[in-house]
Amino acid sequence: MKRYYRIGEVASQTGCSPESIRHYEKLGLLAPPQRGEQGYRSYDQAALERIGFIRHGRSLGLDLHSIQELLALSDNPDTDCTAADNIASRHLEHLEERIAALQALAGELRQVVHQCRGGKAANCQIIQTLYDHQPTCTERGCGEVTA
Amino acid sequence: MKRYYRIGEVASQTGCSPESIRHYEKLGLLAPPQRGEQGYRSYDQAALERIGFIRHGRSLGLDLHSIQELLALSDNPDTDCTAADNIASRHLEHLEERIAALQALAGELRQVVHQCRGGKAANCQIIQTLYDHQPTCTERGCGEVTA
DNA sequence: CTAAACCCTGTAATCGTTACAGGGTCAAGC
DNA sequence: GCTTGACCCTGTAACGATTACAGGGTTTAG
Known part of the structure; x- marks a missing residue:
């Protein structure tokens, strides 16, 4: 059946x-x-x-x-489910960090978008910004975001 | 030199x-x-x-x-840099979508975290929630988030 | 009876980075 | 001398999750 x-x-x-x-x-x-x-x-x-x-x-x-x-x-229904809570909490924490990081990136991007309307690449604000040194952190592995 | x-x-x-x-x-x-x-x-x-x-x-x-x-x-400094603006804008849009998606996930997670203090897995709210059918979208490829 | 749609296995691609293996070169310290 | 460690080289494989093949068999609808 x-x-x-x-x-x-x-x-x-x-x-x-x-x-x-x-x-x-x-x-x-x-x-x-x-x-x-x-x-x-x-x-x-x-x-x-x-x-x-x-x-x-x-x-x-x-x-x-x-x-x-x-x-x-x-x-295994008899096991303690604190572990499940830990997994979910850990992931939530991870999510919140990532959201904060992405919001920072979006903020930075918003500042450069639409700054170079119709210009030449030589004067492009976006490209200039990328050449500028990172303000806060140049440590290896810092600030990289998988998104 | x-x-x-x-x-x-x-x-x-x-x-x-x-x-x-x-x-x-x-x-x-x-x-x-x-x-x-x-x-x-x-x-x-x-x-x-x-x-x-x-x-x-x-x-x-x-x-x-x-x-x-x-x-x-x-x-190529003489080229039109509208393309740069497009790249940055497209990425910003992408970021904003992702932030919104992650915030939705975090919200959903917050509702289940800490709901199962010290219980057994059989009654665990987190596990129950995961077994429950997705409320909004069951389309293939929908709602998946790389984060 | 044939073509499309499905199923199987196994392998390789994607993305960006890291970690090897296996080898060469150079400095300082004994 | 000779060794140890810190570099450098190349090439390949791993990570995580998914997708896309290749090469073959089966079902189903027209």
Whole structure:
């Protein structure tokens, strides 16, 4: 009576590409599913929900490692879930730092955008600014933002 | 009378690792420098400034491709610099979208953090939330944030 | 019966940086 | 002398998550 789904159906239902689903399996976030007659992966409802879990975590910006930890907690309902709180808190902190950094960048960019309307590159304020030395920090690895 | 610098000196002066400098050279952002007697790269002041330019661009979150375009403009001082403005504007727009997305994520996270103090994973609010279906968007590729 | 759409595996690309491996060169200290 | 450490060189692989192949098999609809 159980409904089973092939990977493509799972993809369209979860918004997760077949490649990613196979990837999660290879990484151990998903158990290898049963296989149909032709070797096609066959997922049940629980697998769908697990993929939804992963997807939701990713959409919150959690990395797959953190999601794996959360899944492990979920798989062992008796364990203390303080760890889950730690993962979420740590990520929130990380997010807040990143937001602050990006806001600083946006502010800096806003100051130079639209300063060089129709001019020549030789006088371009944007290019000039980039040549100017960084005001605050020239330490290695400082101020780099992955965005 | 010109001062020349080896790659390690450049690294400590610019905050850019030797590996990255060589990488920029391979990508064509830096011209291959002169070589000393032992084949060591030998940089002049102009190269230092160019690396500073790249570094400043990176610290603003620009990708190397955009930086390469800006350098090309800088190398041809007679060209119209509207292109530079476009690059900066496009990036600023991108940044603002990303900030908004991250703020939404942080808000969602704040709601679940500290909801499961000392409980068991079976009742953990964080894990429950992740299992809950995404409220707004389940489209493929939607809502994913690289952060 | 055939073409499109799906599935499989495995590998390589993306982006920017870092970390090797395996080798050469140069300085200071013993 | 001779060794140790700090540099430099090249080339390749790793990181994280996803995408894009290549090269092959299967299902399904027209």
